[in-house]
Amino acid sequence: MKISFKYIPYFLLFILGLNMTLTSCTGDLDVTPKDDDEFLSETFFQDPTSYKKVLAKLYAGLYVGGNDGDGDAAVPGKNPDIAGLGGDFSSYLRLLFVTQELPTDEAIIAWSDGTLPTLNTQMWSPANEFLYGTYSRASYEISLANEFLRQTTDEKLAERGVTADLKTEIATFRAEARFLRAFSYVNLMDLFGNVPITTEADPVGFFYPVQKTRAEVFAYVESELKDLDASLAAAKSNEYGRIDKVAAKFLLAQIYLNSKVYTGTDRNNEAATLCSEIISSPYKFANVPYNYLFSANNDRNGAQSEFIFPVISDGNAIRATGGGMSFIIHAAIGGSMDPASRGMDGGWYGTRTRKEFVALFPDAAATGDKRGTFYTDGQNLDINNVGTFTDGYAVTKYINVNSDGTKAQRTDIPDTDFPMFRISDAYLMYAEATVRGASTGNIGTAVGYVNQIRTRAGATNVTAGDLTLDFLLAERGRELFWECHRRTDLIRFGKFTGGSKIWQWKGGTINGTATESFRDLMPIPAKTIQANPTLKQNPGY
Structure with a gap:
């Protein structure tokens, strides 16, 4: 069959x-x-x-x-x-974005x-x-x-x-x-x-x-993911869009990294070990411009080499006008932005970012770090009125245009796949677990992984002395923003609630x-x- x-x-x-x-x-x-x-x-x-x-x-x-x-x-x-x-409001990916991004420094919505x-x-x-x-x-x-x-x-x-x-x-x-x-x-x-x-x-x-x-749920998921190593498809042997053994290791590494939050016990050694296995798998860091990872043809422009678990989007095959990537891209367009330049048929005047997140980058023009892709024309840095789209810089990370500039299949529903798990995150998880004391990690190796990410972004290299927890939280934001990680990350670092x-x-x-x-x-x-x-x-x- x-x-x-x-x-x-x-x-x-x-x-x-x-x-x-x-x-x-x-x-x-x-x-x-x-x-x-x-x-x-x-x-x-x-x-x-x-x-x-x-x-x-x-x-x-x-x-x-x-x-x-x-x-x-x-x-x-x-x-x-x-x-x-409604099916649009109950889209899983849309709800993950709403719960993981809106309560944080990375996003705010006008609606x-x-x-x-x-x-x-x-x-x-x-x-x-x-x-x-x-x-x-x-x-x-x-x-x-x-x-x-x-x-x-x-x-x-x-x-x-x-x-x-x-x-x-x-x-x-x-x-x-x-x-x-x-x-x-x-x-x-x-x-x-x-x-x-x-x-x-x-x-x-x-x-x-x-x-x-929570600890019982953790133990159940841990047992399931360990057991699945024997029955899931081998790395890269499954169809694109379907998961394999490496995806199970990735999810297991994620819960180990968050184990202190979920169970009260650190599991950084296990997290670092699994990240090493993921990094040595057939999935490889994509040596393509950062924007390729979030373009309409990211399933075939080289970016896919680091996508361990993509959520597939297809303008013709998947008719979701309000959920998934249609929401993420449409809602980020407004103000004086030209929807056609984003490959879309219009903007929904919704999501932007907050000035504290913009401050994580050396500038707002993607000069010192190509990942800082903000639209600032006519936008205010300060958000004086949450309901005003032009208050807050707009985010142009995701685009429904192919990386070579050609058009996607259609403009109402994007082709851009969502990278749920990717190798760059494994690099950063390894670095974090190591800084948190994992004996199975190596600081020199961690610095190398972080610098590989930063070199692709056109950012300056760092040394072992720079590799602090505060730096890693900021670097996770710079690399993974709007990928539905921020709330979980901020909680793990003790920065979500409270006044720190x-x-x-x-x-x-x-x-x-x-x-x-x-x-x-x-x-x-x-x-x-x-x-x-x-x-x-x-x-x-």
């Missing part, structure tokens, strides 16, 4: 059986099929090609919010995955939709619908992965007479589904702390899953103010607790 992964029409699939309510993860997701035309699990899986299509649906959930792209509850057959949440402004100021509450969307999206992905695993047991495959070759392929699919489930658990653990764990072994249907401690690092509108004041430490964790959404009253709210909310 050979199906091109990128062009499977996964946005048309709603692969849910009548026995698959998906309420088992949170008890609050009304996502059962709405009519007899929906695919039913047992019937659907009689087709040998169905297994890869369901896997594609799992990957698609990282980008799109429902059937046929964004999903539209008002249009039959185009339902959003999660009842009560006043619902409780969105509270994410700019770290003033959110359990009633925040965007936090509910994030919790629900991750939970939905977990439930879908669980059902796929239920439908691909040896017993099920034997009953359907699946061939030996297809069984072998399905074994790899199952490993990828388990990875994607682990990825969602990491996001839930990181954002919300104590959350339930459900697997394919749990009963199908409505029940109240037991809330686990202040930026405009933190805490709700123009010059910024200290915020309460309990906000290092997001609140469990009120609707989630209403659906599962056994859940306990995080302290402070």
